[in-house]
Amino acid sequence: MKKTFTKLALTGLLASTIIGGASAQEDTIKVGILHSLSGTMAISETTLKDAMLMLIEEQNKKGGLLGKQLEAVVVDPASDWPLFAEKARELIEVNGVDAVFGCWTSVSRKSVLPVFEELNSILFYPVQYEGEESQRNVFYTGAAPNQQAIPAVDYLMNEEGVERWVLAGTDYVYPRTTNKILEAYLKSKGVAEEDIMINYTPFGHSDWQTIVSDIKTFGSAGKKTAVVSTINGDANVPFYKELGNAGIKAEDIPVVAFSVGEEELAGLDTAPLVGHLAAWNYFQSADTDANAEFIETWQAYVGDDNRVTNDPMEAHFIGFNMWVEAVEKAGTTDPDAVIDAIVGVSVPNLTGGYSAMMPNHHITKPVLIGEIQDDGQFETVWETSGLVVGDAWSDYLDGSKDLISDWRAPLSCGNFNTATGKCGGSGS
Amino acid sequence: MSLLKSFFLLIGLMICTLSGPSFAQSDPEALRPLINGLAEGKYAETEKQIGALVATGDPAVAPALEALGEGDLYARKSDGAVFIAKKAGKGYALTDPLTLEPAGEAGRREVSKIKVNNKLRRVLRSALGSLTLMAADPQVRMTAAEAIFKARDPEGIEALDAALAAETDDGVRKVMEEARAAAVLNSDLDDARKLEAIETLSVMGNRDALSLLIGVQSSAGGAVRDAATQAVTKIQKSIAAWDAAQNIWYGLSLGSVLLLAAIGLAITFGVMGVINMAHGEMVMIGAYVTFVVQELIRTSAPGLFDYSLLIALPLAFLTSGLIGVAIERGVIRWLYGRPLETLLATWGISLILQQAVRSIFGPTNREVGNPDWMSGAFELGQMTITYNRMWIIVFAMLVFAGLMLVLKKTPFGLYTRAVTQNRRMAASMGIRTPWVDAMTFGLGSGIAGIAGVALSQIDNVSPNLGQGYIIDSFMVVVFGGVGNLWGTLVGAMTLGIVNKFLEPYAGAVLGKIFVLVIIILFIQKRPRGLFALKGRAVEA
Numbered sequence: 001m002k003k004t005f006t007k008l009a010l011t012g013l014l015a016s017t018i019i020g021g022a023s024a025q026e027d028t029i030k031v032g033i034l035h036s037l038s039g040t041m042a043i044s045e046t047t048l049k050d051a052m053l054m055l056i057e058e059q060n061k062k063g064g065l066l067g068k069q070l071e072a073v074v075v076d077p078a079s080d081w082p083l084f085a086e087k088a089r090e091l092i093e094v095n096g097v098d099a100v101f102g103c104w105t106s107v108s109r110k111s112v113l114p115v116f117e118e119l120n121s122i123l124f125y126p127v128q129y130e131g132e133e134s135q136r137n138v139f140y141t142g143a144a145p146n147q148q149a150i151p152a153v154d155y156l157m158n159e160e161g162v163e164r165w166v167l168a169g170t171d172y173v174y175p176r177t178t179n180k181i182l183e184a185y186l187k188s189k190g191v192a193e194e195d196i197m198i199n200y201t202p203f204g205h206s207d208w209q210t211i212v213s214d215i216k217t218f219g220s221a222g223k224k225t226a227v228v229s230t231i232n233g234d235a236n237v238p239f240y241k242e243l244g245n246a247g248i249k250a251e252d253i254p255v256v257a258f259s260v261g262e263e264e265l266a267g268l269d270t271a272p273l274v275g276h277l278a279a280w281n282y283f284q285s286a287d288t289d290a291n292a293e294f295i296e297t298w299q300a301y302v303g304d305d306n307r308v309t310n311d312p313m314e315a316h317f318i319g320f321n322m323w324v325e326a327v328e329k330a331g332t333t334d335p336d337a338v339i340d341a342i343v344g345v346s347v348p349n350l351t352g353g354y355s356a357m358m359p360n361h362h363i364t365k366p367v368l369i370g371e372i373q374d375d376g377q378f379e380t381v382w383e384t385s386g387l388v389v390g391d392a393w394s395d396y397l398d399g400s401k402d403l404i405s406d407w408r409a410p411l412s413c414g415n416f417n418t419a420t421g422k423c424g425g426s427g428s
Numbered sequence: 429m430s431l432l433k434s435f436f437l438l439i440g441l442m443i444c445t446l447s448g449p450s451f452a453q454s455d456p457e458a459l460r461p462l463i464n465g466l467a468e469g470k471y472a473e474t475e476k477q478i479g480a481l482v483a484t485g486d487p488a489v490a491p492a493l494e495a496l497g498e499g500d501l502y503a504r505k506s507d508g509a510v511f512i513a514k515k516a517g518k519g520y521a522l523t524d525p526l527t528l529e530p531a532g533e534a535g536r537r538e539v540s541k542i543k544v545n546n547k548l549r550r551v552l553r554s555a556l557g558s559l560t561l562m563a564a565d566p567q568v569r570m571t572a573a574e575a576i577f578k579a580r581d582p583e584g585i586e587a588l589d590a591a592l593a594a595e596t597d598d599g600v601r602k603v604m605e606e607a608r609a610a611a612v613l614n615s616d617l618d619d620a621r622k623l624e625a626i627e628t629l630s631v632m633g634n635r636d637a638l639s640l641l642i643g644v645q646s647s648a649g650g651a652v653r654d655a656a657t658q659a660v661t662k663i664q665k666s667i668a669a670w671d672a673a674q675n676i677w678y679g680l681s682l683g684s685v686l687l688l689a690a691i692g693l694a695i696t697f698g699v700m701g702v703i704n705m706a707h708g709e710m711v712m713i714g715a716y717v718t719f720v721v722q723e724l725i726r727t728s729a730p731g732l733f734d735y736s737l738l739i740a741l742p743l744a745f746l747t748s749g750l751i752g753v754a755i756e757r758g759v760i761r762w763l764y765g766r767p768l769e770t771l772l773a774t775w776g777i778s779l780i781l782q783q784a785v786r787s788i789f790g791p792t793n794r795e796v797g798n799p800d801w802m803s804g805a806f807e808l809g810q811m812t813i814t815y816n817r818m819w820i821i822v823f824a825m826l827v828f829a830g831l832m833l834v835l836k837k838t839p840f841g842l843y844t845r846a847v848t849q850n851r852r853m854a855a856s857m858g859i860r861t862p863w864v865d866a867m868t869f870g871l872g873s874g875i876a877g878i879a880g881v882a883l884s885q886i887d888n889v890s891p892n893l894g895q896g897y898i899i900d901s902f903m904v905v906v907f908g909g910v911g912n913l914w915g916t917l918v919g920a921m922t923l924g925i926v927n928k929f930l931e932p933y934a935g936a937v938l939g940k941i942f943v944l945v946i947i948i949l950f951i952q953k954r955p956r957g958l959f960a961l962k963g964r965a966v967e968a
Contacts, residue, residue: 037791038783043890046791160546171937201936204896206887207685209678209817210931216812220635222643234896237793237888245805245814251550252578267793267888272803274499275546371545373499381471381545 028071029064029333031056032091034102034112034123039079040203044233044312045104047263048126049074051313052101054301055320065327073097081111088112092119098333099124099323101316106130106173113138122335124323126315128258128280130177134392134405134414136339140362141319142312143281144390145181151367152256152279153182153228155382157189160254162226164195166215171200175230178258182228184396195223205235208242216246219253227255236264240273250275250371262308265376273372281351281365282314283378288352308376314350321347322357343408353387360405360414362390459484463492463525464510467503467542474542475551482555490559492525497552501525502539513539554579561591561604569600577607577636582615584608606632613644622652630659634810638663670810675928681817683924684824687917688883689897690904691828692876694916696752696869698905699848702760703771706778707901708894709785710752710873714744714880715889716785719794734799737881744877751781752873756866764865778894786891796884816885823882828917831875835913844868848911907947909957919958923947 033052035045056070064070073095077084084103091097092115099122103109106129116123116137128143156162167182169175179198186196197218199211219225231239236259243255256277262284284295294317299305326342327333346356355363364387370378393400393415402419406412413423462484465477478496481489495501495512502513502520511531513520520539522531544552557575560568569591576584588608595601609625609632626644629637641663644656689711696704718740725732725739732739755777763770798816805814835841846854847864855861880893887893908919923943930939954960 038786040892040895042786042791043793043892199935202940204892205936206896207678207682209681209814210675210928211936213674213678213812214932216635220639220642222639222641222646234793234888234890234892238886241798241816241886242814245803245816246812247805250546251553254546263792267795267890269795269797275549277546379541379543381543 028069029066029327030071030073030095030097032088032095032097032100032102033072033074034077034084034088034091034100035104036079036108037074037076040234041079041104041108044263045079047310048101048104048312048316050302051298051316052320054298055317057301058297059320059324065324066331066333077108081105081107084108085111085115088115088123089119092116092121097121098327098335099338101126101319103127104312109138110173120335122323122338124316124319126312126319128311130174131181131392131394132177132397132400134360134362134407136361136407136412136414137335138361139319139322139342139357140390140392141315141322143365143367144362144392145178145394146391147281147365147367147388148258148279149178149182149228150185151384151388152258152277152369153185155277155279155369156226156228156254156256159382160226161224162254163191163223164218164221164225165191166197166199166218166225166227167230168199168201168211168215168227169230170203170205170232170235172203172232175200175232178230179228181394181396188396201231201235203232203235205231206238208239212239212242212246212248215253216248219248225253227253229255229257230259231257232259233264236260237267240268240276243276244269244272250277256369261310261312262377263310265372266308268376270372270376271374274374276372277369277381278372278378279367279369280311280378281367282309282311282349283368283370283380284309285370285373285377285379286351286368288350290348290352291350294350318347318349318355318363322355322363326357339407340409355387358389359408360390360392361407362392364389459486459489459526463489464503464508466492466496466501467508467510467540471543471545471548474544475548478548478551478555482559485559487559487563488526490556491528493552493556493559495525496542496544497549497556499541499544501542502534503542504534504539506538510542511539550579554581554584558584558587561587562594566597566600569595569597570603573600573603573607577603577610580610580614580640582611582617585611585615606637610640613640619650619652622648623655626652626655626659630662633663633666634807635667638667667810673809674811675932676925677811677813679925679928680821680921681924682928683921684821685883685886686900686904686924687824687920688820688827688879689876690901690908690916690920691824691831691913692872692874692879693901694905694908694913695831695872695875697902698911698913698916699844700865700868700872701767701848701910702764702869703767703774704760704872705771705775705898706755706781707873707876708896708898709778709781710748710876710894711880711883711897712785712891712894713748713751713781714877715796715884715887715893716789716794716880717744717747717877718881718884719789719796719889722796733797734801736797737799737802737885740881741878744881745874746877748877748880749870749874752876753866753870755873756869760869761862761865778898782891782894789891791891794889796889798885802885820882820885827875827878828913832913834871840864840867903944903947907950907957909959912957912959915957915959922958 033049035049036042037046037049053072056072059065060069073091075087075091077087088100091100101124103112103125104127109125113135121137123138124141125138126141128148131144165186167179169179183196215227254277256279258279260278261280295309298309299307322342322345325345325347326338330337330341342357343359344357346354349355351366353366355365357363367384367388368380369382370380373379392405393403395401402417403415404418405414416423462481466474492501500512500514501510503510510525511522512525513522519533519535521533524531553575557572557579560572563569576588585608588604592601592604595604605628609628612621612625629641638660641656641660645653645660648656693707696702721740721743722736725736759773760770763773802816802819805812835844843859843864846859847861851861904919904923905916907923908915927939927943930942934942
């Protein structure tokens with residue numbers, strides 16, 4: 001780690017010598033990248049670090065920001081949640097970064113929240129998450145449950161005629177909250193208690209035989225059955241392998257996943273999985289010029305024609321461009337000015353539309369449902385007709401029904417209770 | 429009987445003659461507009477078009493529909509003509525969907541795929557079912573009948589009757605009868621025929637039949653309902669018995685995975701007494717060797733793919749074994765008798781190995797393919813047995829037997845046992861104890877390597893692969909009894925089966941916790957595990 005800093009410091013020094021005279025601090029705008037490069041989550045987060053470095057390089061090619069060059073500061077929180085908070089503090093206090101892009105798991109985000117609040121900096125969080133949160137210093141560029149889970153369930157219900165539901169997830173906060181929301185939603189749609197099966201497994205679970213056979217049994221009750229999977233990262237490969245081997249075909253029991261993207265499928269032979277679904281806001285297969293250009297730049301940057309792109313990368317793409325635009329609008333990188341300027345900023349996304357930052361610090365996105373293809377890509381089979389606004393507080397949970405979030409001047413509150421008319425209602 | 433048969437044959441013939449005109453249509457140009465119509469509009473339009481194609485009853489449309497289901501049907505953007513396209517180089521090689529003759533090539537951007545979703549795939553499956561019921565190949569007829577069974581389409585009854593009359597293969601006939609029963613239950617035919625159908629399904633007796641009968645139970649009334657209820661109870665009873673058998677099988681399968689992961693550790697930790705935290709990484713390296721072997725085979729000799737695992741086995745053994753010897757010579761031999769330092773040092777090595785693999789191969793999962801003989805499943809009664817699990821059980825047993833043989837029947841095994849039982853005496857007898865230490869550690873690591881080859885078939889091949897197994901491995905060795913390979917075998921199988929019997933009731937998370945609690949209690953009672961070593965060797 002120390003080496004990286006020395007390297008960065010050296011590069012900075014070199015740059016300043018070339019430009020002439022002035023100190024490195026004034027010539028560059030520093031951007032922090034807080035993604036695990038080792039440990040369990042490295043599998044997903046390393047890609048995001050590379051994507052950020054690429055975005056920063058591209059921006060510098062375009063002439064930087066406010067006439068200055070951008071400089072990336074990379075730290076490695078090593079999949080260790082408390083270390084995320086320490087590293088965030090280091091980025092802000094020691095390195096003096098103006099914005100941080102980072103975190104993957106919800107627990108790592110929760111761990112850095114107090115730091116960003118205390119030091120008043122900005123975090124862009126690129127991953128789909130369980131909602132029930134809105135913080136002044138955080139911008140959520142991934143999907144909230146209403147931008148992923150709810151539309152996916154609607155699709156299965158309306159297009160596939162599903163009546164029986166298996167909610168399978170890894171045992172931590174994101175699947176548990178999402179499943180709670182989905183259960184409430186399904187019941188509100190008239191699904192009976194006995195037609196919902198909820199199942200949790202530990203992180204990295206690898207023996208799926210019992211669960212897959214349970215799903216098969218649950219599915220043989222004469223009603224169309226689907227699996228809604230919030231199984232995370234590593235555990236997916238053995239799960240899908242078992243599904244494929246047990247001969248559960250998408251035509252009979254489709255599985256819709258919220259954490260499986262192109263990157264996760266890269267470790268799998270997808271031929272037996274064709275037709276299983278995923279819900280995201282972006283697929284690599286999106287047929288737009290912006291996306292083709294993005295993929296080309298990415299593959300050239302990592303020097304590998306087979307590297308895939310995925311949804312959280314697009315979220316960083318959107319978040320970074322929003323930040324750039326907000327800084328230009330505000331004319332400064334001062335966090336308070338940027339936080340005020342960024343609401344309402346709208347930038348092109350990669351699926352052919354525009355995404356805008358909403359007052360609740362979530363963004364607008366299209367929701368896409370894709371089917372797995374035999375080449376490891378997804379093919380969009382359904383999408384929302386317009387953009388969906390991210391909803392921080394779910395309308396289907398008792399604790400959060402009445403809460404809204406609006407960080408604009410008069411209200412300036414992340415959890416305003418419309419029933420009591422007070423800021424700081426219930427919720428986390 | 430024979431009269432009846434000839435009667436059906438006659439009917440079959442009549443149907444053939446009646447549908448004569450549509451067969452004459454085999455002139456491809458008459459069907460072409462219909463085929464090209466598949467590319468027009470969205471899913472709903474495509475579905476209608478499939479219906480129109482099926483209505484022609486012409487088997488000539490089957491290849492096009494099959495290609496559509498597999499996602500190989502493309503439309504040329506310039507004129508809207510539809511082709512079966514296969515990837516060839518940068519573009520596609522086109523085949524005419526009706527004449528099945530090559531039709532030139534097209535660039536990647538010149539054609540667009542006709543999209544299908546699950547709903548369309550279901551429609552296609554039943555459409556193809558009715559089109560291919562009379563095919564020459566019994567396997568195709570079987571698939572067709574299975575497709576109709578799943579579709580439960582009452583309109584299939586006629587086609588099935590005709591096909592049944594002409595069917596000669598008993599296996600296919602049985603499936604066709606079941607498919608017919610499913611269709612009958614979904615139709616508005618009279619109760620007598622429905623009761624017959626319920627009887628057929630009740631004999632069939634598997635989950636698919638159960639699923640159908642439960643549906644009938646809730647929708648029908650009177651005698652049909654009673655018969656369905658009876659059949660459901662009967663099937664449920666037999667399935668419950670099979671479930672227990674299935675649980676034992678799952679337990680054995682989980683046990684064999686635990687055994688594979690732990691057996692190398694049983695040597696390094698159990699026999700040598702080295703707490704090797706880098707053991708999981710040896711497993712991981714074995715899996716990566718498999719990946720490299722498969723990559724090489726894919727690029728240079730694709731024909732050998734089915735043998736890739738066999739080729740990977742010795743290489744994985746050697747690679748992990750050599751790394752093991754290097755670790756023993758470089759680090760561990762300085763630390764004998766200092767367990768805490770060994771633990772820390774090997775833990776450090778495990779981090780180094782993980783990060784090294786991450787730097788070389790990248791942090792993402794690598795794809796290790798399953799050879800044909802490792803994929804799929806077969807049915808044994810009401811149990812589904814997947815081939816990869818079955819082979820892993822066989823493989824684990826072979827590895828265990830092989831290791832036993834090495835330790836009990838070879839001179840090297842004799843040295844190893846001598847050194848672990850009494851190091852100084854063995855040295856006095858002229859055994860080079862440092863050499864034996866290195867080789868034994870190498871053997872343990874090498875076995876972990878070949879376990880990696882097997883685990884690459886069921887788990888992620890990522891730098892974290894080993895971490896998932898290290899705790900379980902220690903658990904098995906400690907539970908089974910340190911220093912005893914039989915203990916490891918019995919321990920692994922016991923833990924596997926206990927885990928699988930707990931899981932359906934307690935869930936995967938709680939199940940695992942219960943197993944840990946059981947082990948803690950057990951260790952309180954028998955600190956030396958299931959098969960404790962006795963005698964003076966224990967104190968050494």
